Amino acid sequence: MNSGYDLSASTYSPDGRIFQVEYANKAVENSGTAIGLRVNGGIVLALEKLVHSKLLVPGSNRRIQSVDRHIGMATAGLLADGRHLASRAFDEALNYRETYRAPTTLKALAERLGLYVQAYTLYSSVRPFGVSAVLGAIDKEGPQLYVVEPSGIYHGYHGAAVGKGRQLAKTELEKLKLSEMTIREAVFEAARIIHLCHDDNKDKEFELELSWIGPETNGLHLPVPKDLYEEADKRGRDALDADMED
Template identity: 65%
Template sequence: MSSIGTGYDLSVSTYSPDGRIFQVEYASKAAEASGVAIGLRCKDGVVLAVEKVQTSKLLVKGANKRIVSVDNHVGLAASGLVADTRHLGKRAAEEAQNFKETYGSPVGLKALMERIGAYVHAYTSYGSVRPFGISTIVGAIDKTGPQLYVVEPSGAYYGYRACAVGKGRQVAKTELEKLDGSTMTVREGVKEVARIVHLVHDDNKDGNFELEMTWIGPETNGFHVHVPEDLLVEAEAAARRALEEDMDED
């Protein structure tokens, strides 16, 4: 990349001779180097999870949130730069509020994704800004049912049944492909997602981590909230047992 990109990666508005925008690719690398984020669309809701690697023993558990509420029924999780995640979450909340004030009803996720995608794409079009260094997962329950999307640093967005971004995403995607979310409840989804996050985490390289998980479903009355502590503890314990059983079989 460096041999081709030299001189063409100084501005986000500059194309290389072969039509690439290197700063967008660099932003994607920043997202890929962060802890994994997973989204799972179940038959009755959506589960979001983020692997928060503990870079210091002094960090307060539960204080540094990586998943934000965009609206009552919409949650946003991302892998990559934390500041970019919070900025985009705030912008998405403003767009959701603007939609509600204009049309008098909660925003549908597809309409919200069109606005977020356009906003992220704008940051790849002008020399005075840089792309967002995050890959973003957005989940919701709207009038069409559970929905799940991913927004890339380029501004492109895609609808998914299940998705993973960040470090370890390939292993996570392989595990997600084995699941049938259309027959799974969100409570079952919480346990499966916890198992996958524990599976992809590398203790040798990353050390300790904290699992942050939220859900939207019938048990939350359609609101995006954090998974209750007792259920999260139960899910993590089940995940550790499953990993130990797999190691014993090997």
């Protein structure tokens, strides 16, 4: 059907499509859901990490990573591509600090990452990144949330979702009054949405990953404390059970 137009990322189809980029988006859609919430005073990142083997050590191979002290990144798609992109983001943030003697703004970092990802759609010798990244931070402009997609495009959001359950997650995010929500309330809502999205993929086990940036962390990107994590995880499961009973 594609008549060879999908053999290279540098080849357009007659109707102006780049099939390799569309295939990269499919890789993201086959991954677990990742969401970000920008609320009053902070950022919450949550992720559905599918467990492909019972032999894996719980908590290993994390998909939410810190790329600077105040910046977190959650990735959906190919794990190796996500690690590479996180490493690039770390280098960009470090270079900004060394050049300007100040922490990077998230907008500047998203722009640099977008340019880097887009470069991989220009040459036949490479392939596009099969990953979408949700970036959250608190910088001099306040809480910020961006998404960088496989095409290299990036947008700022109040609430963002990528991965397999992104449509359902976006629907749930649109129902929330994010600007009026506290960061602790956002943690509970994020856990609920991830459990709800996973309900369509019941045959696979998953680990819930949660991190936040806000006054409780002094502006640093850190995992959600164990007691709050366990409470949020339990509330998410209970809310899902209640919906199923209804």
